[in-house]
Amino acid sequence: MKKCPLCGHEMEDEARFCSACGEKMPEPEEKAEATVPKGKLPVVSKTPLKLLLIILAAIIALFFFITLVIIPRSEKAAVRSNITDIFSAAFPGIPIKKVIINNVRDFSSTWEKQADVTIVMDCALTESEYDEIYRFLYLRTLPSAESSRSEKPTQVSPLEIIDNSGNDYASGYWSRRESDPTVVPQSASTPAPTPSSQSNSGVSEEDAKWAVYLMAEETIPKYLNCPSTMEICLFRDCTIKDVGFNIWKGEGYFDAENLYGATVRSKWNITCTIKDGIIHLAKLKIDDIVVYNDGTQ
Numbered sequence: 001m002k003k004c005p006l007c008g009h010e011m012e013d014e015a016r017f018c019s020a021c022g023e024k025m026p027e028p029e030e031k032a033e034a035t036v037p038k039g040k041l042p043v044v045s046k047t048p049l050k051l052l053l054i055i056l057a058a059i060i061a062l063f064f065f066i067t068l069v070i071i072p073r074s075e076k077a078a079v080r081s082n083i084t085d086i087f088s089a090a091f092p093g094i095p096i097k098k099v100i101i102n103n104v105r106d107f108s109s110t111w112e113k114q115a116d117v118t119i120v121m122d123c124a125l126t127e128s129e130y131d132e133i134y135r136f137l138y139l140r141t142l143p144s145a146e147s148s149r150s151e152k153p154t155q156v157s158p159l160e161i162i163d164n165s166g167n168d169y170a171s172g173y174w175s176r177r178e179s180d181p182t183v184v185p186q187s188a189s190t191p192a193p194t195p196s197s198q199s200n201s202g203v204s205e206e207d208a209k210w211a212v213y214l215m216a217e218e219t220i221p222k223y224l225n226c227p228s229t230m231e232i233c234l235f236r237d238c239t240i241k242d243v244g245f246n247i248w249k250g251e252g253y254f255d256a257e258n259l260y261g262a263t264v265r266s267k268w269n270i271t272c273t274i275k276d277g278i279i280h281l282a283k284l285k286i287d288d289i290v291v292y293n294d295g296t297q
Contacts, residue, residue, distance in 0.1 A: 076101040079115050079154055082142045087119070090136055094129065097122035097164070104154065105278070113154045114278060115142075121163040130169040133161055139214045139279075155218075157211075158277055203277050209240040211279045212250045216270045219284055220254060223291040229257040232268075246275045247282070247297070271297045 001010050004018035005026070011018060016025050080099045087096060102116040117137070125133070142154045160170070203211070213235050221227030231254060238252030251269045258264050271283040273296075284292040 075104050079104060079117075079142060082154075083117060083119070083137070083156070086140075086142075087133075087137070091133065094125075094133070095122040096120070114157050114280065115154050116158055117156050118160040118162065121161070123163065124165040125161070125163040125167060125169070127169050130161060130163075130167075131173060134159065134170075134173055139211070139218050141218060157279060203274060205242065208242065208248055208274050208279075209250075210235070211274060212240045212248045212270060212272050213238060213252075215272055215279060215281060216250060216252070216268055216284075219270075219281060219292070220268055220286065223284070223286060224256050225259050226257040229255075229263070231255045246273050248272050248274055 002013050002015075002025070003010050004021060004023055006023040007018060007021045009018055009020035011025075017023065018025065079101050083099050084096065087094075087099075097120045100118040100120065102118060105114045105116070119133075119137075137156050138159045140156045142156065216238075217232045220232065221230050224230055233252040233254060238250055240248060240250035243249050249269070249271050251267065253265055253267050255263050255265050266287050269283075269285040270281070272279050273282050281292060282294050283290065283297040
């Protein structure tokens with residue numbers, strides 16, 4: 001209801017003239033509506049979107065920095081510290097100048113990582129000292145961090161040892177090891193090893209065979225009840241061959257005590273892949289039981 005401004009008579013809101021005095025009612029005021037010029041859209045502030053993109057980019061950059069820089073550095077530092085500790089305990093009279101961790105590779109299909117290690121000595125080494133250090137560290141499995149039991153252990157491979165006089169004993173290591181009576185006794189009828197042709201694995205055939213043998217020697221105890229009692233067969237008593245496509249297979253035997261203290265002889269079969277001088281375990285079988293299989297073999 002509205003009132004006539006002249007006589008005060010009440011009437012309907014829709015009435016245009018007063019029914020009492022005939023006075024014309026004033027036109028109602030229309031509400032102003034916001035209009036947008038043709039061809040133009042309302043301007044929306046881009047500040048929140050820009051801020052969101054900046055924050056997202058910062059998060060992505062931080063993720064890659066942690067993944068590619070922080071974690072590898074801490075991982076290399078842990079491996080370096082581990083090697084330094086076990087070396088100092090095993091060879092207290094041989095000083096180390098520095099331990100270089102060139103790379104730590106994480107093979108998703110294997111049960112462990114592999115560290116490319118270079119040890120620079122602060123003294124000159126004899127041939128026998130070099131052999132002893134190489135035998136001690138090559139393919140050695142370093143324990144994972146105590147704070148992370150799910151972390152994969154790290155295996156030392158490949159390994160380079162440099163003394164301060166520039167002596168290089170690496171080229172003849174495997175020949176010396178095979179002829180060493182404390183490692184692989186040889187009879188007078190056993191021919192001396194001869195240099196072999198390069199295989200498709202990036203290493204010589206002799207080096208590859210020894211790497212497979214040492215992999216078996218290092219890995220088998222992990223699956224035994226009494227690992228410290230294991231004695232693997234001699235290198236000359238096992239069979240190791242290149243089956244192609246960087247795959248090497250080996251078989252032999254070992255003796256170890258069971259839970260009752262009796263010494264039992266078992267057979268082992270191992271499959272490894274060797275590529276660019278790097279070896280990793282693909283499959284291991286003890287007697288007729290497959291104890292490890294990465295799914296590739």
